[in-house]
Amino acid sequence: MRVDVISNVDDIRSEDFIQKSAAVIDVLRATSTMITALAQGACGLLPVETVPQAQSKRSEHTFVGGERYYKKIPGFQAGNSPHDYMTDEIAGKLVVLTTSNGTRGLLKSQRAAKLLAASFMNGTAVASALASFERDVILLCAGCRNEFSLEDGLCAGMIIDAMESMLDQPLRLNDLGFAMKLAYRQCRGNLYKTVMEGASAKQLVKLGYAHDVEYCTGIDTVPVVPIAKQDFILVPLY
Amino acid sequence: MRVDVISNVDDIRSEDFIQKSAAVIDVLRATSTMITALAQGACGLLPVETVPQAQSKRSEHTFVGGERYYKKIPGFQAGNSPHDYMTDEIAGKLVVLTTSNGTRGLLKSQRAAKLLAASFMNGTAVASALASFERDVILLCAGCRNEFSLEDGLCAGMIIDAMESMLDQPLRLNDLGFAMKLAYRQCRGNLYKTVMEGASAKQLVKLGYAHDVEYCTGIDTVPVVPIAKQDFILVPLY
Numbered sequence: 001m002r003v004d005v006i007s008n009v010d011d012i013r014s015e016d017f018i019q020k021s022a023a024v025i026d027v028l029r030a031t032s033t034m035i036t037a038l039a040q041g042a043c044g045l046l047p048v049e050t051v052p053q054a055q056s057k058r059s060e061h062t063f064v065g066g067e068r069y070y071k072k073i074p075g076f077q078a079g080n081s082p083h084d085y086m087t088d089e090i091a092g093k094l095v096v097l098t099t100s101n102g103t104r105g106l107l108k109s110q111r112a113a114k115l116l117a118a119s120f121m122n123g124t125a126v127a128s129a130l131a132s133f134e135r136d137v138i139l140l141c142a143g144c145r146n147e148f149s150l151e152d153g154l155c156a157g158m159i160i161d162a163m164e165s166m167l168d169q170p171l172r173l174n175d176l177g178f179a180m181k182l183a184y185r186q187c188r189g190n191l192y193k194t195v196m197e198g199a200s201a202k203q204l205v206k207l208g209y210a211h212d213v214e215y216c217t218g219i220d221t222v223p224v225v226p227i228a229k230q231d232f233i234l235v236p237l238y
Numbered sequence: 239m240r241v242d243v244i245s246n247v248d249d250i251r252s253e254d255f256i257q258k259s260a261a262v263i264d265v266l267r268a269t270s271t272m273i274t275a276l277a278q279g280a281c282g283l284l285p286v287e288t289v290p291q292a293q294s295k296r297s298e299h300t301f302v303g304g305e306r307y308y309k310k311i312p313g314f315q316a317g318n319s320p321h322d323y324m325t326d327e328i329a330g331k332l333v334v335l336t337t338s339n340g341t342r343g344l345l346k347s348q349r350a351a352k353l354l355a356a357s358f359m360n361g362t363a364v365a366s367a368l369a370s371f372e373r374d375v376i377l378l379c380a381g382c383r384n385e386f387s388l389e390d391g392l393c394a395g396m397i398i399d400a401m402e403s404m405l406d407q408p409l410r411l412n413d414l415g416f417a418m419k420l421a422y423r424q425c426r427g428n429l430y431k432t433v434m435e436g437a438s439a440k441q442l443v444k445l446g447y448a449h450d451v452e453y454c455t456g457i458d459t460v461p462v463v464p465i466a467k468q469d470f471i472l473v474p475l476y
Contacts, residue, residue, distance in 0.1 A: 007386065149413055179421045
């Protein structure tokens with residue numbers, strides 16, 4: 001099985017996903033938020049690209065959230081903090097979410113045969129799902145403004161590390177994948193402190209979201225795996 | 239001091255180098271070859287972009303080498319294997335070199351205030367030079383066909399690791415720089431075997447150049463630092 005880690009959304013074409021499994025990784029915070037929302041009882045997640053698209057979905061059956069530049073969009077029910085979704089209000093609702101990078105990553109990956117949302121919080125469960133699909137894998141780091149993000153790369157390394165523990169055959173990795181496996185193994189015991197060295201975490205701390213960074217670096221704390229259905233709504237895999 | 243690691247030549251603009259120090263890293267094999275040629279007594283190195291440019295420089299004072307797709311260019315005196323430059327023939331001559339990625343990296347970095355060529359073979363010497371320049375640093379991984387190369391990233395990690403040992407102040411790293419520092423620290427005791435997992439090394443082994451990979455992963459074996467002068471000829475720093 002081949003696993004390619006892609007550094008950011010602009011480094012890959014939509015066609016490259018055809019026939020493959022993919023997991024989009026936006027640790028801080030889109031995919032961590034999606035996992036939280038499904039664990040909290042949302043019936044599904046609809047990622048949309050623009051603010052007007054999200055607004056147009058507003059109804060009694062939806063819960064509309066999103067951010068631009070780390071901040072909640074005015075008039076939305078929630079921002080992009082997982083803590084905004086720890087509310088009974090979302091039980092049974094469709095969460096509509098628009099974020100700067102994570103949503104773009106999911107839209108870019110739409111042609112994958114299987115499409116998951118991954119974070120440290122569900123990393124081993126994602127690895128297990130990817131291993132079971134028996135297809136080549138793309139791990140797409142959402143990154144930030146077309147640049148590589150430390151926490152997304154380390155999460156890719158974690159998923160590779162977990163997949164290698166599960167499978168008998170060795171994985172074929174691209175160069176970035178191999179580097180991320182090494183980097184993750186070097187810092188696995190010290191993940192929160194390491195992620196805090198990255199630009200996204202520093203920005204979140206500055207904006208008062210240090211608790212989000214701590215929550216989003218918990219390993220295997222919420223083993224729910226969001227998977228995209230045909231209509232591009234993400235639901236729990238199991 | 240800020241140190242940014244750039245994943246490949248296309249991920250940065252020429253203007254970004256202004257006022258900064260830069261080191262171009264093409265471990266397999268352009269920068270390792272340049273270091274070898276200067277250590278062997280070449281008076282300087284002229285990187286050029288095209289095959290005709292290189293051919294036009296041929297004279298009794300030059301030694302013309304280069305590769306495309308890992309292979310020696312027909313009619314050239316040498317390819318891109320460092321072993322091609324371990325000859326007394328180059329003593330006192332200007333080595334004219336054209337390679338797929340390393341040369342492009344140097345040309346892209348021309349506007350840097352100080353421009354070096356780096357590899358594992360001169361990593362600590364490069365770190366020491368960059369520290370002494372007291373400017374922000376760009377470590378440009380040449381990569382391969384617009385993609386990140388494992389060995390170049392690990393070499394960037396090695397230079398950062400060495401700079402941090404030298405300097406009292408902590409470095410400010412971009413996210414990729416931090417990840418590469420971690421990855422290097424994880425594999426430093428096992429560098430040759432690790433680099434062999436990368437696509438470039440595998441390709442070189444297939445073409446019969448395993449000895450080049452071994453030579454190019456020697457740490458601090460040839461502490462000569464090529465630095466670009468005004469006329470874009472690289473000469474030994476000391």
